[in-house]
Amino acid sequence: MKHLNLLFIGGMLWSSCSVGPQKTEPIQIENSFVKSQLHTENAVLWQQSAAEYKALCYQTYTLAKLQLEQKLHAHAFPYEKKPAIVMDLDETVVDNSFFNAQLLLDNEEYSKSKWKEWSDLEKAGAVPGAVDFIAFAQGKGVEVIFISNRRVSELQATKNNVEALGIVNIDSSHYYLRTEEGSKMNRRAKVSEDYEILMLFGDNLADFNEVFDKRSNLDRNKLVHEMSKEFGATFIVLPNVLYGEWEGSLYAYKYHWTPAQKDSIRKTFVVGYK
Ligand SMILES: [Mg+2]
Known part of the structure; x- marks a missing residue:
């Protein structure tokens, strides 16, 4: 639960400071192992x-x-x-x-x-x-x-x-x-x-x-x-x-996230058309 809360906060925080329409919730991670x-x-x-x-x-x-x-x-x-x-x-x-x-x-x-x-x-x-x-x-x-x-x-x-x-x-x-x-x-x-x-x-x-x-x-x-x-x-x-900082800025320059959390944060910046 704590894990998911962190991801949610992450999604909220970064979605508010990026370009284009953003998802306000983190992507659910089905497999916790992310390479x-x-x-x-x-x-x-x-x-x-x-x-x-x-x-x-x-x-x-x-x-x-x-x-x-x-x-x-x-x-x-x-x-x-x-x-x-x-x-x-x-x-x-x-x-x-x-x-x-x-x-x-x-x-x-x-x-x-x-x-x-x-x-x-x-x-x-x-x-x-x-x-x-x-x-x-x-x-x-x-x-x-x-x-x-x-x-x-x-x-x-x-x-x-x-x-x-x-x-x-x-x-x-x-x-x-x-x-x-x-x-x-x-x-x-x-x-x-x-x-x-x-x-x-x-x-x-x-x-x-x-x-x-x-x-x-x-x-x-x-x-x-x-x-x-x-x-x-x-x-x-x-x-x-x-x-580069293009990626660091997505994480608000905090690099302590786990690979799965970073993956979730990155996904909040992916902008589709639907
Ligand atoms: Mg360089």
Whole structure:
């Protein structure tokens, strides 16, 4: 009974802060065993198998080159501060789908220790187009700065991994990894002290501006609409169906729910037409 009450509260809470018509009651769970990562199966397949995923990444980076060139061309030189671009790493520059695929295969939930095990292997792949784009930006005299929520303890393995993909000449001091806070606001501000940030790259809205930090599903959708002109111009978004705050916002950023409860919450956001 307690279990069902929790699900009901969950359904009420999240249905009130999402887009479109919502069911106000949780879906009844007939089988209490829900495979923890089964819902990621199509996302894993898409990122690993769909040529459209690769095409979308190439398209994004090709258009980003045009934008960067245009920004450099249009600016009255010289810059007061050195021009730079700020890039997230995971699912923006490096592809971690192997990690999510392994969670799915092992029926395991994400944990910090499992993630560290994976990042220590230095086996992340390159997001299509990223390596070429970074070399292009460097060739234009633009500094590349990484702001990532990988932990500082992962710096060396991350740098090794990135370099093995052919992304070179980026000093350790240009890797702003996570210490205490998850928000990237202060790290972006720190970079701004020395650099003119021309563009930001990410797969998560919080990679672009703090207005997106930990916002509800409804707010995220409203803000993107209000800031639509930034996307494809200053904010360059890479696709990530595997994970991200798009999913976290459905759980109101509370990750303690059981797989069955998360499954129920997700279902309250599925909008049909009947
Ligand atoms: Mg990312």
